[in-house]
Amino acid sequence: MSEQITEQDINQENHLLIGGADATQLAQQFGTPLVAYDVSKIRSQIKAFKRVFEEKQVPYAVSYASKAFSAIGMYEVVAQEGGHTDVVSGGELYTALQANFPVEDISFNGNNKSYDELVMAIDAGIGAIIVDNFHEIDLIEQILSTRSTSVNVLLRITPGISAHTHEFISTGQEDSKFGFDLKSGQARVAFERVMKNSKINMRGVHAHIGSQIFDVHGFVAAAEKLVDIVADWRESFGYEVEVINVGGGFGIRYTKDDTPIPAESFVAAIIDAVKAKTEALNMKMPEIWIEPGRSVVGPAGYSLYTIGSRKDIPGINAYLAVDGGMGDNIRPALYQAEYEALLASNVNAKSEEVVRIAGKYCESGDILVWQQALPQTKPGDVIAILATGAYGYAMASNYNRNPKPAVVFVEDGQAKLVIARESYDDLVHLDRHYV
Numbered sequence: 482m483s484e485q486i487t488e489q490d491i492n493q494e495n496h497l498l499i500g501g502a503d504a505t506q507l508a509q510q511f512g513t514p515l516v517a518y519d520v521s522k523i524r525s526q527i528k529a530f531k532r533v534f535e536e537k538q539v540p541y542a543v544s545y546a547s548k549a550f551s552a553i554g555m556y557e558v559v560a561q562e563g564g565h566t567d568v569v570s571g572g573e574l575y576t577a578l579q580a581n582f583p584v585e586d587i588s589f590n591g592n593n594k595s596y597d598e599l600v601m602a603i604d605a606g607i608g609a610i611i612v613d614n615f616h617e618i619d620l621i622e623q624i625l626s627t628r629s630t631s632v633n634v635l636l637r638i639t640p641g642i643s644a645h646t647h648e649f650i651s652t653g654q655e656d657s658k659f660g661f662d663l664k665s666g667q668a669r670v671a672f673e674r675v676m677k678n679s680k681i682n683m684r685g686v687h688a689h690i691g692s693q694i695f696d697v698h699g700f701v702a703a704a705e706k707l708v709d710i711v712a713d714w715r716e717s718f719g720y721e722v723e724v725i726n727v728g729g730g731f732g733i734r735y736t737k738d739d740t741p742i743p744a745e746s747f748v749a750a751i752i753d754a755v756k757a758k759t760e761a762l763n764m765k766m767p768e769i770w771i772e773p774g775r776s777v778v779g780p781a782g783y784s785l786y787t788i789g790s791r792k793d794i795p796g797i798n799a800y801l802a803v804d805g806g807m808g809d810n811i812r813p814a815l816y817q818a819e820y821e822a823l824l825a826s827n828v829n830a831k832s833e834e835v836v837r838i839a840g841k842y843c844e845s846g847d848i849l850v851w852q853q854a855l856p857q858t859k860p861g862d863v864i865a866i867l868a869t870g871a872y873g874y875a876m877a878s879n880y881n882r883n884p885k886p887a888v889v890f891v892e893d894g895q896a897k898l899v900i901a902r903e904s905y906d907d908l909v910h911l912d913r914h915y916v
């Protein structure tokens with residue numbers, strides 16, 4: 482049995498429970514592929530982050546990075562828990578606003594925000610824009626010049642720290658497309674420009690060093706670097722920083738080979754580092770903002786699939802094909818990401834064979850799990866892949882014109898649809914006849 486599963490996750494019939502509901506019944510009721518979230522896990526992770534700040538008596542924002550999973554229902558849960566949220570597109574912002582998410586608790590990241598996206602954010606009264614580059618400053622100034630409003634900003638800095646993670650999801654090293662470069666002095670130039678504009682309220686600095694990081698040192702180094710930068714600006718310009726935002730990136734467990742520390746422990750180390758450094762420099766303790774995405778929704782999400790065909794290549798491999806794949810979870814194909822799967826109807830059964838769990842897409846690389854020990858299965862059985870809640874549905878596509886799955890939130894045994902399954906009609910909805 483997967484170490485991610487405890488006795489509480491299994492019912493008397495030996496079926497997997499998700500949020501207290503029988504996974505096989507969820508599959509029956511809502512169909513597969515299905516993404517099911519145990520909402521209590523989402524809530525308790527946000528609470529755990531908040532608790533660290535409160536125990537250490539540091540002003541904070543736990544700003545859920547909604548790129549990991551954006552949906553109206555998700556923003557509602559985050560708001561209920563007193564979290565803030567970060568968006569990276571007009572679409573995410575629109576969804577958050579549709580959820581009535583408090584706009585002053587929304588921040589906006591991204592390396593190429595369009596004029597229209599910035600107008601939307603500014604006119605909605607966004608909490609903060611995390612400014613990435615000089616072009617963006619031009620656009621913000623242009624927009625504000627025709628308005629009487631002002632806007633809060635943080636400057637995103639590339640701290641020159643390369644976190645130990647997959648190359649495509651590491652963002653803090655010098656050669657990154659994100660943020661103002663430190664070494665060449667870009668960050669300081671950006672700061673001076675922003676300070677000159679009375680409608681731009683320079684609240685602080687931001688860095689995000691990457692994702693799925695297990696080592697706390699990169700975060701501590703980045704946090705200390707941010708304090709050094711603002712200490713320098715205080716020295717030169719008398720600037721007092723209000724916010725230090727250290728981004729997200731706290732690693733989670735996907736398989737037994739992953740042994741992360743609890744996500745909130747990263748935060749404790751970051752707070753201690755900022756406290757020590759600001760005290761040493763005789764600075765006021767700023768607010769600390771974090772932007773966790775994966776750690777909030779990853780472990781809470783399960784992908785349920787129905788097994789269909791099987792291909793045995795004697796002496797080489799057995800492929801079990803399921804009714805989803807890279808269209809609802811591109812991470813294995815994109816990052817060689819690994820997951821664990823289990824048979825939802827017999828969680829504790831003894832493993833009898835090692836199989837590859839293949840998707841249904843027309844790509845040889847569409848393999849969801851490369852090696853999984855499972856009991857004997859048959860067509861119609863339901864497989865659950867664990868910890869798929871982050872960047873799974875969020876990165877879903879309609880490749881091969883497969884409809885996107887449904888998403889349900891489950892809590893206290895009750896399941897509620899938060900994103901309906903796409904229909905074939907939805908798929909052709911935007912098509913126009915040519916002939």
Ligand SMILES: Cc1ncc(COP(=O)(O)O)c(C=O)c1O
Nearest residue numbers: 546689692729730772773774775
């Ligand atoms: C700016 C920013 N903040 C937060 C996150 C969330 O990261 P994670 O999901 O790894 O916590 C990301 C994505 O890596 C990001 O780019």
Ligand SMILES: N[C@@H](CCCC[NH3+])C(=O)O
Nearest residue numbers: 548650692693812871872
């Ligand atoms: N999509 C990536 C993480 C991207 C992080 C975005 N800043 C993943 O699945 O791991």
